[in-house]
Every structure is written in C-alpha cells, then in structure tokens.
Amino acid sequence: MPLSxxxxxxxxxxxxxxxFQAAKGQVGLDHYQVRHWTAWHRHITLAMLALAVLAADATPARTAQPNRHARGTDPxxxxxxxxxxLLGAFLVPPAMSPHSxxxxxxxxxxxxxTARRCHYQRRLAEPSIG
Structure with a gap:
C-alpha cells in the first residue's frame, strides 16, 4: 500500500x-445507560442527528463585540x-400540530x-467599576 x-x-x-469528540461534548453521545442494542442505537442516532443540526446551524461570530447583539428583532x-x-416533540406524537x-x-x-438585548443594554448603561 502506498504511503499516500x-x-x-x-x-x-x-x-x-x-x-465523535464533538458529539460527546455537545450532544451527550457518551451519556447513555442502556442494556439493549436497540436502545443504544436509538440514542446514538438521535445524538448524531442533533450534532448534524448543530453543525448545519453553526454560524461564525457576527460581531467583534460578543456583548452586543447583531440583529435587533431576530430570534x-x-x-x-x-x-x-423540538426533536422530542416531533418524535413523540405531539399534543399540538408541527406548525404550532x-x-x-x-x-x-x-x-x-429580547431578554438578552435588555440585559446587555442594562449592563452597558451601568457605570463600570474599577
């Protein structure tokens, strides 16, 4: 077999x-306590799905100052x-519709x-000590 x-x-x-290391730290891939292969497989599948959603949603930092919000009205x-x-609600028959x-x-x-924005505005309005 060649070296390349x-x-x-x-x-x-x-x-x-x-x-796998990221999955263990972010979505609890190693936090299972099961006795059967089926339960283990379900846990691993859901953990990897959650990691995939996190990876797809990962965005770089939007601002140079982490205490300031980048978008005013976005969630x-x-x-x-x-x-x-959300995964639990979608996988178990929900009491409400998916749209709701x-x-x-x-x-x-x-x-x-909104709570984050108000918190940062209050922190920025307070005089700094020191």
Missing amino acids: ELARVAGTRWCVEEC IDLTVPEIRH LLTWSNWRRLHQA
Missing part, C-alpha cells in the same frame, strides 16, 4: 475521531436544549432575544 494512501486513511480517521440561534425539545410547535419555538427564541 496510508496518510489519507489516517487523516480520515482523525476527522472521524474529532466528530436567538437554536440551542441544544431547544433542539432536544414551530411557532411556539420561534416565539420563545424571540422572547429570549
């Missing part, structure tokens, strides 16, 4: 290991708890964005 092929395989393995980005809630569920999620994230 070995290097390619080693590089691919490194990429996969990085993905905050999807968080891990919000994604877990997404509308509620959008309202909640808009409310969180």
Whole structure:
C-alpha cells in the first residue's frame, strides 16, 4: 500500500475521531445507560442527528463585540436544549400540530432575544467599576 494512501486513511480517521469528540461534548453521545442494542442505537442516532443540526446551524461570530447583539428583532440561534425539545416533540406524537410547535419555538427564541438585548443594554448603561 502506498504511503499516500496510508496518510489519507489516517487523516480520515482523525476527522472521524474529532466528530465523535464533538458529539460527546455537545450532544451527550457518551451519556447513555442502556442494556439493549436497540436502545443504544436509538440514542446514538438521535445524538448524531442533533450534532448534524448543530453543525448545519453553526454560524461564525457576527460581531467583534460578543456583548452586543447583531440583529435587533431576530430570534436567538437554536440551542441544544431547544433542539432536544423540538426533536422530542416531533418524535413523540405531539399534543399540538408541527406548525404550532414551530411557532411556539420561534416565539420563545424571540422572547429570549429580547431578554438578552435588555440585559446587555442594562449592563452597558451601568457605570463600570474599577
């Protein structure tokens, strides 16, 4: 086997290991306590799906100052708890329609964005100590 092929395989393995490490830290890939293969498979599948959603939603930092909001009226980005809630609501027969569920999620994230904006405005208005 040529050296270039070995290097390619080693590089691919490194990429996969990085993905698993991110999944363990961000979506709890290693937080399972199951006894059967089916339950383990379901947990791993949902964790990897959550990681894929997070990776698709990942955006670079929008502003140079992290304490300032970039967009005034947009909802905050999807968080891990919000994604877990949405996945759970979509996978278990929901008590409300998918449209109502997404509308509620959008309202909640808009409310969180408003709270964040008010918090930052208050912090910026306070005189700094020191």
